[in-house]
């Protein structure tokens with residue numbers, strides 16, 4: 001077994017607690033130390049040591065704090081001296097670009113590239129209540145949505161995302177939140193391909209903003225289904241195009257300047273794919289164009305953003321001449337009787 005650092009011990013313990021309740025997790029538990037060691041291997045990610053150090057340098061915070069995971073801005077109110085606040089600000093800045101949020105931590109407002117709260121507003125009203133549910137957020141970024149899921153009462157929320165920057169952003173936010181969530185929210189720096197097969201564990205699985213990055217989208221849907229418990233709910237959010245059941249668009253090298261974008265189906269085609277993968281109760285609950293207010297450059301993400309990736313003459317097209325980003329939210333269930341009913 002690979003040695004566990006202090007940071008990882010909490011994740012391992014959270015898994016142990018869950019595994020005691022459900023034996024399907026034990027297969028993952030055995031692989032966990034190796035996966036953690038690899039996901040955070042300093043040799044593989046140049047800036048990792050700097051991010052790790054920035055989080056380690058965050059000052060010890062007063063235990064008296066008010067944590068709100070249920071508002072659009074994930075908020076931790078606590079009294080910081082001016083110098084402590086300046087120190088925190090500078091350390092949090094070292095983890096930039098901050099893409100997914102917003103957060104308000106000890107009076108510091110992290111205005112992220114994405115208004116991830118707007119996505120949550122489109123998704124949350126349609127979900128089976130998250131209370132008591134074990135939740136997996138695949139490609140969960142900084143963990144913004146995971147904190148909102150914990151705020152909605154989920155019993156256990158696991159973010160998986162192979163980006164070590166996001167891992168350290170999550171740990172920075174965790175430093176402020178402390179154990180206000182009862183340790184129910186955890187982050188593993190791994191990809192969906194590292195999740196053991198046929199886990200059948202989670203009551204809700206989210207895949208938001210991930211499917212279009214997968215070269216084998218049906219395989220991705222099958223992996224999500226395999227992670228779900230019988231009767232569990234899939235929440236799929238992805239880029240789509242307009243069209244019928246057979247419409248699928250595959251862009252060239254880049255789409256809105258993003259590399260690694262593969263399949264953009266219509267939402268009708270996506271429903272068809274889900275049906276082919278054996279999901280039931282499939283419904284499109286939202287479809288909307290991404291606005292320039294939802295994704296933009298900020299002080300915390302100073303690089304180019306959506307406005308630079310759309311045709312300046314015709315905002316309905318990307319700079320490559322493709323249809324501008326449109327996103328759908330689709331819910332579906334894995335067949336079977338849920339333990340929650």
Ligand SMILES: Nc1ncnc2c1ncn2[C@@H]1O[C@H](C[S@+](CC[C@H]([NH3+])C(=O)[O-])CC(=O)[O-])[C@@H](O)[C@H]1O
Pocket residue numbers: 100114116119138139140141142160161162163166190191192193207208209210213
């Ligand atoms: N193999 C993989 N397995 C899991 N995650 C992956 C993988 N490859 C990349 N990712 C992760 O998927 C996330 C996609 S971003 C959506 C964030 C959030 N969900 C949102 O809805 O705002 C969308 C975007 O920025 O294009 C990134 O954090 C990747 O690191």
